[in-house]
Amino acid sequence: MTESIHPTHKSHAEIEKEWDAIAPIRDTQISQGKDISFLKVLLPAIEQLTISSNFSRVLDVGCGVGFITEAFSTKANYIVGVDLSKRSIELAQKRLHDAHHAHFYSRSIEEFSQQTAPHSFSLAIANMTLMTSLDLLSLLRAVARLLCTGAHFVFTITHPCFWSHYWGYDTADWFHYNQEIVVEAPFKISFDTSGTITTHVHRPLSQYFSSLIEVGFLIEAVLEPFPPPDTDPKYLRNWKQPRFLAIRCVRE
Numbered sequence: 494m495t496e497s498i499h500p501t502h503k504s505h506a507e508i509e510k511e512w513d514a515i516a517p518i519r520d521t522q523i524s525q526g527k528d529i530s531f532l533k534v535l536l537p538a539i540e541q542l543t544i545s546s547n548f549s550r551v552l553d554v555g556c557g558v559g560f561i562t563e564a565f566s567t568k569a570n571y572i573v574g575v576d577l578s579k580r581s582i583e584l585a586q587k588r589l590h591d592a593h594h595a596h597f598y599s600r601s602i603e604e605f606s607q608q609t610a611p612h613s614f615s616l617a618i619a620n621m622t623l624m625t626s627l628d629l630l631s632l633l634r635a636v637a638r639l640l641c642t643g644a645h646f647v648f649t650i651t652h653p654c655f656w657s658h659y660w661g662y663d664t665a666d667w668f669h670y671n672q673e674i675v676v677e678a679p680f681k682i683s684f685d686t687s688g689t690i691t692t693h694v695h696r697p698l699s700q701y702f703s704s705l706i707e708v709g710f711l712i713e714a715v716l717e718p719f720p721p722p723d724t725d726p727k728y729l730r731n732w733k734q735p736r737f738l739a740i741r742c743v744r745e
């Protein structure tokens with residue numbers, strides 16, 4: 494187990510600060526093609542799951558520096574990115590300043606949902622956001638409120654069954670699969686370690702499913718995506734188990 498990984502308690506404001514600090518690093522990592530998981534695993538999984546979605550009004554939940562917003566902006570008639578991190582939103586706005594149908598808001602999705610008419614969106618996407626939220630149910634309630642009936646909610650998360658093993662904390666005394674545990678760790682991707690601290694929340698898979706059902710989502714498709722065989726062999730080496738989970742739900 495890596496000693497720099499440990500359980501913690503955090504506030505929204507602290508989470509916001511962490512993503513503010515890492516925003517320029519994420520901007521560089523993704524734009525320079527260093528984040529292989531983003532490019533080869535997560536983005537293709539979202540593309541696959543949104544193939545039949547309605548792109549008239551799209552919401553990117555926890556949009557970070559806006560690469561998912563950008564990727565889907567060509568398909569969308571109107572697209573909104575929302576993120577707690579002000580610095581991430583500034584970078585997203587800068588990159589998409591020519592896309593007049595793309596709009597960004599730096600606030601929590603919970604706050605955004607209170608300021609926006611219900612049923613305003615035809616599709617919500619959340620790439621790797623749900624496991625960074627301190628309160629899963631309140632985030633899901635906000636997304637459910639913003640979607641119209643029949644709309645898709647497509648999201649990716651770190652795989653609840655395998656991520657702790659991949660990061661090496663599954664054998665730590667404090668880790669119990671069945672509990673919700675807030676974990677602080679240095680942010681790293683396969684070929685780049687920033688040393689910057691971010692926080693994620695381990696939750697059992699059943700908690701994701703029961704929370705989705707509780708707020709009115711029907712789970713329609715589940716993927717455990719793997720990188721394609723033509724990916725850099727150095728990256729492929731440690732891929733024995735799935736690292737991520739990608740899910741499509743329908744707002745009932």
Ligand SMILES: C[S@@+](CC[C@H](N)C(=O)[O-])C[C@H]1O[C@@H](n2cnc3c(N)ncnc32)[C@H](O)[C@@H]1O
Nearest residue numbers: 512555556557576577578601602620621622626
């Ligand atoms: C792992 S990053 C993913 C960013 C982006 N989706 C991407 O694909 O690069 C998680 C993001 O979720 C945001 N976030 C976490 N909880 C949130 C909430 N309740 N409302 C809005 N954003 C949130 C964080 O600020 C962070 O930028």
